[in-house]
Amino acid sequence: MFEPVIGLEVHAQLKTKTKIFCGCSTKFGEPPNANTCPVCTGMPGVLPVLNKKAVDLAIKTALATNSKIARQSRFDRKNYFYPDLPKGYQISQYAYPIAEHGFLDIENKRIGITRIHMEEDAGKLTHDPARGKSLVDLNRTGIPLVEIVSEPDIRSAKEAGQYLKKLHQILKYTDVCDANMEKGQFRCDANISLRIKGTEKFGIRAEIKNLNSFKNVEKAINYEIERQAYILEEGGEVIQETRLWDPVKNKTNSMRGKENAHDYRYFPDPDLVPLIVDDQWIDEIKKTLPELPDAKQTRFVTDYNIPEYDARVLTSSKKLADFFEETTKDLKDKKQASNWIMTTVLGMLNTKGVDIESSPVSAPSLAELLKLLENSTINIKGAKTIFEEMVETGKSPEEIVKDKNLEQVSDQSELENIVIEIINKNPKEVEAYKNGKTKLFSFFMGQVMRETKGKADPKIITEIIKTKLQDDN
Numbered sequence: 420m421f422e423p424v425i426g427l428e429v430h431a432q433l434k435t436k437t438k439i440f441c442g443c444s445t446k447f448g449e450p451p452n453a454n455t456c457p458v459c460t461g462m463p464g465v466l467p468v469l470n471k472k473a474v475d476l477a478i479k480t481a482l483a484t485n486s487k488i489a490r491q492s493r494f495d496r497k498n499y500f501y502p503d504l505p506k507g508y509q510i511s512q513y514a515y516p517i518a519e520h521g522f523l524d525i526e527n528k529r530i531g532i533t534r535i536h537m538e539e540d541a542g543k544l545t546h547d548p549a550r551g552k553s554l555v556d557l558n559r560t561g562i563p564l565v566e567i568v569s570e571p572d573i574r575s576a577k578e579a580g581q582y583l584k585k586l587h588q589i590l591k592y593t594d595v596c597d598a599n600m601e602k603g604q605f606r607c608d609a610n611i612s613l614r615i616k617g618t619e620k621f622g623i624r625a626e627i628k629n630l631n632s633f634k635n636v637e638k639a640i641n642y643e644i645e646r647q648a649y650i651l652e653e654g655g656e657v658i659q660e661t662r663l664w665d666p667v668k669n670k671t672n673s674m675r676g677k678e679n680a681h682d683y684r685y686f687p688d689p690d691l692v693p694l695i696v697d698d699q700w701i702d703e704i705k706k707t708l709p710e711l712p713d714a715k716q717t718r719f720v721t722d723y724n725i726p727e728y729d730a731r732v733l734t735s736s737k738k739l740a741d742f743f744e745e746t747t748k749d750l751k752d753k754k755q756a757s758n759w760i761m762t763t764v765l766g767m768l769n770t771k772g773v774d775i776e777s778s779p780v781s782a783p784s785l786a787e788l789l790k791l792l793e794n795s796t797i798n799i800k801g802a803k804t805i806f807e808e809m810v811e812t813g814k815s816p817e818e819i820v821k822d823k824n825l826e827q828v829s830d831q832s833e834l835e836n837i838v839i840e841i842i843n844k845n846p847k848e849v850e851a852y853k854n855g856k857t858k859l860f861s862f863f864m865g866q867v868m869r870e871t872k873g874k875a876d877p878k879i880i881t882e883i884i885k886t887k888l889q890d891d892n
Contacts, residue, residue, distance in 0.1 A: 420615065420616060420648075421613040421614065421615065421616065421644075421647075421648050421651065422574065422613065422614055422615070422616045422617075423573075423574055423575060423611060423612075423613055423640075423644050424571045424573075424574070424611070424612050424613070424614060424621055424622065424624075425571065425573035425574065425575075425576075425578075425579055425609060425610065425611050425640060426533075426568070426569050426570065426571040426572075426573065426609075426610045427568075427569045427573065427579060427582065427583065427607055427608070427609055427610070428566060428567070428568050428569075428607065428608040428609075428610070429566065429567045429568075429569075429583070429586060429605065429606070429607050430540075430564050430565075430566050430605075430606050430607075430608075431480070431564060431565050431566075431567065431590055431595070431596040431598065431604065431605050432445075432540065432562055432563070432564055432596055432597075432603070432604040432605070433472075433473050433476040433477065433562075433563040433564065433565060433595060433596060434476065434594060434595060434596055434597060435470055435472045435473050435476065435563055436472075437470060437472075438454075438459055438470065438539070438560075438561035438562055438563065439467075439469065439470050439473050439510075439537070439539050439561055439562070439563035439564075440458055440459070440467030440468060440469065440470070440510065440539060440561055441456050441458035441459050441467070441468070441561060442456070443455060443456050443458075443459055443561065445562050445563075447602055449558055451554070451556040451558065452556055452557050452558060453558060454558045455557050455558065455560070458561070459505075459539075459557065459560045459561035460505045460557055460560070461505035461506030461507070466690050467510065467688075467690055467691060469494075469691065469694070470563060473537065473563035474517075474537070474694065474696070475704055476563075476565075476595045476596075477517050477518070477535065477537050477565050478517070478518075478696065478700070478701060478704045479593050479595050479704050479707065479708065480518075480535060480565050480567070480590065480593070480595050481517065481518035481521065481535050482701070482704060482705060482708055483589050483590075483592075483593050483595070483708065483711060484518075484521040484522070484523060484532055484535070484567065484586070484589065485521045485522050485523075485532075486518040486519060486520060486521030486532055486535055487518060487519055487520045487521070488517065488518050488696055488701055489515060489516065489517055489518060489519065489696065490695065490696055490697065491515065491693050491694065491695055491696075492512055492515045492516055492517045492536075492537075492693070492694045492696070493512065493514065493515040493687055493691075493693050493694065494510050494511070494512055494537075494687070494688045494691040494694070495510075495511055495512060495513040495514065495685045495686060495687055495688055496508040496509070496510060496511075496685065496686055496687075496688050497509045497510075497511045497513065497538075497683045497685055498683055498684045498685075499682075499683055501541065502542075502544060502553065502555050503541045503542030503543060503544050503555050503556075503557070503560070504541050504542070504560075505542070505557060505560060509538060509539060509541065510538065510539050510688055510691070511536065511537075511538035511539070511566075512536035512537055512538065513536070513685045514685070515693075516534045516535060516536035516537075517535060517536060517537055517694065517696070518534065518535040518536075519532075519533065519534045519535070520532070520533075521535070523582060523585050523586060523589075524585075524713070525578065525581040525582050525585055526581060528572075528578065529572075530569055530570065530572045530573060530578075530582050531569065531570030531572050532567060532568065532569055532570065533568045533569065533570050534568050535565055535566070535567050535568070536565070536566050536568075537563065537564070537565055537566075538563075538564050538565075538566060539560070539561045539562070539563065539564065540559050540560065540561065540562040540563075540564050541559070541560060542555055542556055542557040542558070542559050542560040543555070543556045543558075543559050543603075544556075559603070565595075567586065569582065571610070571621070575640075576636070576637040576638075576640035576641045576644070577637065579609065579636055579637065579640055580633050580636060580637045583607060583633055583636060584633060585712075587605055587633075588712050588735065588736070589711060589712065590605070591736065591737065592709055592711060592712055592736075592737045593708065593709060593711075594709075600631045600632055600633075601631070603631060605631075606629055606630065606631045607629075607630045607631075607636055608626055608627065608628050608629065608630070609626070609627045609630060609636060609639065609640055609643075610624045610625070610626050611624060611625055611626075611627070611640055611643045611644060611647065612624035612625070612647070612657070613644065613647045613648060613651060613657070622647075622651075622657060623656065623657040623658065623659050624657075624659060625643060625647070625657065625658070625659065625660055625661075625662050625671075626660070626661045626662065627639050627640075627643060627661075627662050627663070627664055627671055628661055628662070628663055628674065629663070630664060635664055635666055638664070638666075638669060639664040639671060642664075642669065642670055642671055643662070643671055646671065658676075659676070660673055660674070660675065660676050661673075661674045661675050661676070662674055709737065712734050712735075715734045715740055716730045716731055716734045717730075719733060719734060719740075719743075723747065723753040723754075723757070724753060724754070725753060725754055725757045729754075729757045729761065732761050733757060733760065733761070736774075736775065738774070738775045738776050739760075739775045741782075742760065742764075742775050742778070742782045743756065743757065743760055743782075745782035745783065745786070746760065746782045746783075746785050746786045746789070747786070748786065749786065749790070750786060750789055750790065750793065751793060752789070752793055755789060755792070755793075756785075756786075756789055759785065759789065760785075763803070763806060764778065764780065764785065767779075767780070767806075767810055779809070779810050779813065780806065780809050780810055784809060784815060784816065787815060787816045787817070788802060788805055788806060788809070788816040789802075791805075791816055791817075791820065795876055795878075796820070796826060797820060797825055797826065798873070798874065798875070798876060798877055799877070800868075800873045801820075801825040801873065801874065804823070804825065805819045805820065805823075805825060808823070824874075825874065826874065834867070834871075834875060834876070834879055834880055834883055835883055835887075837867055837870050837871065837875075838863070838867060838880065838883045838884055838887050839887060840870075841863060841866045841867060841870065842863070842887055842888070845862075845863075845866070848862055848863070849888065852888060853888075860884065860885075863884050863888075864877070864880065864881070864884065867880050867884070868880075
């Protein structure tokens with residue numbers, strides 16, 4: 420009956436060393452109010468100076484999201500009063516943003532991007548209910564942000580999650596933003612309304628503020644859809660308001676009535692001149708763009724002949740994609756490398772709670788291990804043993820092969836003698852195999868592996884066992 424209409428506003432902290440309008444550090448985790456100065460604390464008479472690096476990164480964001488960059492944009496003052504906003508206004512872009520009319524593709528759908536604008540971040544409040552106090556930390560005040568506003572093209576919580584993950588991935592790929600959601604470097608406001616299916620007119624929307632995990636975004640949107648549907652089905656009216664997500668109770672709560680643009684009394688900031696971006700500046704930034712995820716995924720399928728699923732996993736982060744390419748550089752079997760990275764390597768990283776950059780096994784070391792497999796120097800069982808040892812000791816594969824005597828037994832005559840001896844020792848099993856119990860083949864394989872301490876080449880002994888059991892008929 421009802422159709423959700425969802426738009427997302429994403430705030431991403433730009434990866435600069437200093438703030439957008441002053442020279443204070445943007446380093447995270449410093450003591451409260453350590454990274455502040457008269458400019459970012461809003462002292463009388465100070466003047467803001469725009470950080471060029473922040474503009475570079477905003478242009479880069481626009482290019483990576485297929486957005487049209489404005490040749491002239493402007494900074495405005497957004498007036499509101501809050502304890503973590505020392506000037507009493509936020510410097511933002513309203514009437515003339517730096518970019519508009521972009522898009523991102525998710526699965527089989529395109530989500531439009533209305534606008535991208537630059538602004539400064541506010542500070543952070545810490546509430547202490549036990550003492551009845553709230554503390555303000557202005558270190559974050561003035562850190563440069565881009566706000567990326569989607570068109571209301573999203574129709575489900577699942578689509579919202581896909582869009583956010585794609586945007587997060589692109590910002591990380593381009594090195595525009597570290598996008599650590601726990602540190603507030605990538606956060607989202609979701610606007611949700613319902614309308615009768617088949618109609619064009621939008622319903623009354625509610626905004627959910629400051630969602631900082633993909634899981635919470637989807638949960639909050641699903642809850643809000645159910646809440647609004649219940650109100651409408653009961654004949655009530657949805658109120659335009661700002662709400663907060665409570666992850667403990669899994670529900671949204673009203674925070675305040677939703678403001679409109681006129682409530683902020685925007686006007687051009689008199690201390691900042693219009694921002695002019697020419698073609699030369701845009702071309703310079705274009706040269707710094709890396710291969711983006713979609714293009715890389717397509718190339719992986721074509722160049723490495725791996726399935727689309729593998730390519731999607733391996734390009735989920737730029738560092739993981741680089742790890743795969745470095746590993747496979749001199750390997751023939753690209754698919755085997757893909758399997759090892761997606762299962763063994765990622766499984767190990769998940770267990771240790773680290774990312775690919777902190778992997779105890781480097782790409783060259785993994786390549787060395789897989790080369791031993793390709794050359795039949797070791798078998799798959801030995802490879803897994805070696806990998807575990809590499810993780811724990813940091814030794815090279817060749818060192819471990821020598822230390823543990825894991826070199827594969829591939830001598831044809833030696834393996835034939837072992838197989839003949841096992842067949843002679845197990846006449847009942849041989850007879851049962853001949854009478855149709857073909858599952859006993861694994862019994863003979865197991866016996867050979869036990870005799871060789873797991874070092875026999877599985878391909879060679881498979882052929883020998885088949886031949887000897889047939890010869891014995």
